Amino acid sequence: MSEKTTKKHHDPVLAEARRKQVLKAAEDCFRRKGYHGAGMAEISKTAGMSAGHIYNYFASKEAIIESIIQQDMEEMFSIFQQFEDQSGELVKVMIEGCDHGVERHLNREDGILKIEMLAEAARNPKVAFLLQESDTQARTRMRGLLVGERSQVKDVTDKELDARINVMFAMFSGLLLRRTLYPELQKDTILLALRPVVKTLLTPF
Structure with a gap:
């Protein structure tokens, strides 16, 4: 069309x-x-x-997809802004924020939509580009948080920082698939293991 x-x-x-x-x-x-x-x-x-x-x-329909992706980015950026605005050590603020992050990624309706867009990205280069640009912006915003003065990992190498960010993003985005394959999955169960892992990624090894 x-x-x-x-x-x-x-x-x-x-x-x-x-x-x-x-x-x-x-x-x-x-x-x-x-x-x-x-x-x-x-x-x-x-x-x-x-x-x-x-x-x-x-x-076009692609323009609608672009706006849906932009909405998701605005919601994510609002979460980053909350991390920036809260006082105290960044690691503590972000661990407390895991609760909202898990809830957001376990939302069934949002999950179905995101999985559908990822599937379309495998066939449609334009949609793939839009999602990749969105991911780049999110990683850049996260990097900004982790190189700030409140971060305990601000002095690690760029390669290590990228690795930590990608692992964190993979853990949260992977919850969509886990909830699809295991519908009984509960937020409290995930947080038992997720919080210690996030703490490890936000502190020096």
């Missing part, structure tokens, strides 16, 4: 509400039918507006 040019809107509040309406509908469609199974017709039906109306806000 060729991309269309989105129109400008004079009422930003209404435009934002319509955008959120479309994104919520698209997320629901992607969960139920997958990325390929959910065309613009399905999304417009779920959103309760015409496909032509949707093109006023999003130029």
Whole structure:
């Protein structure tokens, strides 16, 4: 499908509400039918507006995916901001934040959507690029935290810092797959082992 040019809107509040309406509908469609199974017709039906109306806000289905990824990034960045704003040792603040991090990655609806986007990334270079860019921004933000004065690992080598960040990200993102394969998985059980591991990654070896 060729991309269309989105129109400008004079009422930003209404435009934002319509955008959120479309994104919520698209997320629901992607969960139920997958990325390929959910065309613009399905999304417009779920959103309760015409496909032509949707093109006023999003130029393509890829643009919708991009906005969904951006929403996820904004939520993640808000968590990083909370880490930055809280006083005290960074390691303690981040260990306490594990509770929210695990809960976020065990959310079934979010998990289904993220798995679907990862599956699409394996087939669609544009979606793969968007997810990779998102991951790069997240790792950069985490690096900023770990090289700050409150961090106990600010003096480790760049290679070691990258390794620690990637292991932490892999642990949390992997919870999506574990919950899919093991639906009975509980947050409290995960935290028993996760908190000590995170503490190890945030302190000198």
